[in-house]
Amino acid sequence: MIPPANPEIGQQPHPMVPALEVKNLVKHYPGVKALDGVDLVVRQNEVLGLAGENGAGKSTLLKALVGLVRPDSGEIWVRGEKVRLRSVVEAANHGIGMVFQEQSLVPNLTAAENIVLGSEGAGVRGGVYRWETMRKLAQEQLDKIGSDINPLARTDTLSFADRQMVEIAKVLRIEQRSQHPPVIILDEPTSVLESKEIETLFTQVRRLREFASVVFVSHRLDEVLDVCDRVSVLRGGQSVGEVATAGAAPADLHRMMIGSTGSDDHYHDQAYERSAEPLRPMLSIRGLSGKTFRDVDLEVAAGEIVGIVGVHGSGREDVCRALFGAEPTLAGEVTLDGKRLDLSSTRAAVAAGIGYVPAERKIEGMVGPMSVADNMTLTKQQSRCAGPIVMPKRQSSLVDRWIERLSIRTPHRGTQIQRLSGGNQQKVVLARWLVAGDIRLLLLDHPTRGLDIGARSEVYRLMRELADSGVATVLLADSLEEAIGMSDRIVVMSDGKATKHVPCPSGDKPTPLDLVKEMV
Structure with missing residues (x-):
C-alpha cells in the first residue's frame, strides 16, 4: 500500500x-x-x-x-x-533513494546498523540501540530480497556481493522513511x-x-x-x-x-589467431591453499589467457589476491618464470613483475584525489624520475602518450582521477601496468565491471596485445560469455578447489552450460 x-x-x-x-x-x-x-x-x-x-x-x-x-x-x-x-x-x-555502484556502507558497522542508518525509529531509545529491534527492522528488508545475511554481522566481514545486497536492503527502507511513493x-x-x-x-x-x-x-x-x-x-x-x-x-x-550497431560477440576472437609455436610456461601453482581455497594447481603460459570461473564463494577471487600477496596462504608453491615466488606482500609481487587490476577499482585500484598522471605512474616511480629527482616533462610525455593510445577521456593529465567516468578510470588503472613495461603476469579481477560496450572492447584489445607480447594473464571475467570469448583455457573452481580444466581453443569453444554443469 x-x-x-x-x-x-x-x-x-x-x-x-x-x-x-x-x-x-x-x-x-x-x-x-x-x-x-x-x-x-x-x-x-x-x-x-x-x-x-x-x-x-x-x-x-x-x-x-x-x-x-x-x-x-x-x-x-x-x-x-x-x-x-x-x-x-x-x-x-x-x-528518492539510490543504490550506488560504488558502495556507500560504513564498514565497521553491522549490516543492521547500515540498513537503518538515519531512520532507526524504534531501534533507538534514549540514544541507546535496541539491538533486537534493530535486527528485526533490518531482517524485514533482507527478507524482501531473499538474503540470508546475518543482520548483526560487521559489514567489512561480508563479501562484495553480500555488501551489495545490504545496499539494496538499505535503500528499500525508504518505503518506511518517506511519506511519498x-x-x-x-x-x-x-x-x-x-x-x-x-x-x-x-x-x-x-x-x-x-x-x-x-x-x-x-x-x-x-x-x-x-x-x-x-x-x-x-x-x-x-x-x-x-x-x-x-x-x-x-x-x-x-x-x-554511440551511433553504430553493437554486437554481442565483441569479445570473441574470430580474427585472433594463436601462434602455432608451443607456449613457454610462466606461472606454475602447486597445492596452493588459503583460508577459502585448497590444493589449487594451475599453470599459465607466457602469452596465454586463462579464465577462472566459479559461483560466489568458490574461492577464485582469493586465489587471485593471494598471487598478488594481498591474501595469506597456508601451503603450496608458486613459481614465476622458473623462480619461487614470494607471496608475502604486494610490494614483492610488483617487484617480481606481477600486475593486478582489482574488482573494487575505487577502493583498491586508484587514489581518487590524485591526478591521472600520478595514478598512472604510481607503481613505477622511476618512469618519471632521473635518480631521486622527479622529472615532470618525462612524466608528462609518458602519460600523454598512453592517454592518446588508450583514448582516455580526461580534460588534462592533471585532472583528479575521481572526476573521470568509470571506464576511463579503469583505463588509467590498466595503463599503470603498461607504463611499468616489465609485467610478466597480469591478474584481472572483473576488469570490465561497470564498463560500456565500447570500453569493454578496448580492454579486450589491450588484453590480447599484452598476450601477444608474452604476458601471462589470469582472468576473472564478468560473465561466462566473456570468460569463454577471451580465454585460451578455463579453470572451474568449486568449494575452494580447482575441479576442472576446460580447453577453450578458437573455433571450438565450450558453452556457458558446459561450464555451469561443472560449477554447481
Whole structure:
C-alpha cells in the first residue's frame, strides 16, 4: 500500500503527473560539460532504464537526483513540484533513494546498523540501540530480497556481493522513511551478483513497480531490456532519445549510445589467431591453499589467457589476491618464470613483475584525489624520475602518450582521477601496468565491471596485445560469455578447489552450460 501523502510536502499527485522529471539540466566541471541540457521523465509505477557510454553523463545525473551534485542550471520536478535537492537527506524526504555502484556502507558497522542508518525509529531509545529491534527492522528488508545475511554481522566481514545486497536492503527502507511513493535509483546493481541473486533482484524490482518508480542503470543491455518498461539514452551529456523495451534489441540501444550497431560477440576472437609455436610456461601453482581455497594447481603460459570461473564463494577471487600477496596462504608453491615466488606482500609481487587490476577499482585500484598522471605512474616511480629527482616533462610525455593510445577521456593529465567516468578510470588503472613495461603476469579481477560496450572492447584489445607480447594473464571475467570469448583455457573452481580444466581453443569453444554443469 502506498503511504499517505505528507501534508507538509504535498498531496498525492494525479496519476498522469510524472514521479520525477528533469528539464534542461546542465552541469560543468573544469574542462568538461558533464550534462548539457538533459531531459528525463520517470512515470509513476514504471521501471525506466538509463543507458549510455562511460562519460555520457549518467553518474552526474544520478548524483544530481539524490542531492550529491548541484546542477548549474535546469529544473528537477518531483510529483509535479519543483524542488531543489541540496543533500541526500532532502532527496530522501522527497522519496528518492539510490543504490550506488560504488558502495556507500560504513564498514565497521553491522549490516543492521547500515540498513537503518538515519531512520532507526524504534531501534533507538534514549540514544541507546535496541539491538533486537534493530535486527528485526533490518531482517524485514533482507527478507524482501531473499538474503540470508546475518543482520548483526560487521559489514567489512561480508563479501562484495553480500555488501551489495545490504545496499539494496538499505535503500528499500525508504518505503518506511518517506511519506511519498518512492523513486528508487539502482546504479549497476547486478555488477557483482550471481545469476540467482540477479533474478531475486529482478523479482524485487518488479514488485517495486507496483507502488514505486524505479530508475535502473546497467551496462548489460539485455538486463535493461528485460526488466525495464522504457529506456532513455544519454550521449555526450545530452538526451538523445528513448525507446520502449517491447520488441527492442541491444543493438538498437547501442546504435543510440554511440551511433553504430553493437554486437554481442565483441569479445570473441574470430580474427585472433594463436601462434602455432608451443607456449613457454610462466606461472606454475602447486597445492596452493588459503583460508577459502585448497590444493589449487594451475599453470599459465607466457602469452596465454586463462579464465577462472566459479559461483560466489568458490574461492577464485582469493586465489587471485593471494598471487598478488594481498591474501595469506597456508601451503603450496608458486613459481614465476622458473623462480619461487614470494607471496608475502604486494610490494614483492610488483617487484617480481606481477600486475593486478582489482574488482573494487575505487577502493583498491586508484587514489581518487590524485591526478591521472600520478595514478598512472604510481607503481613505477622511476618512469618519471632521473635518480631521486622527479622529472615532470618525462612524466608528462609518458602519460600523454598512453592517454592518446588508450583514448582516455580526461580534460588534462592533471585532472583528479575521481572526476573521470568509470571506464576511463579503469583505463588509467590498466595503463599503470603498461607504463611499468616489465609485467610478466597480469591478474584481472572483473576488469570490465561497470564498463560500456565500447570500453569493454578496448580492454579486450589491450588484453590480447599484452598476450601477444608474452604476458601471462589470469582472468576473472564478468560473465561466462566473456570468460569463454577471451580465454585460451578455463579453470572451474568449486568449494575452494580447482575441479576442472576446460580447453577453450578458437573455433571450438565450450558453452556457458558446459561450464555451469561443472560449477554447481
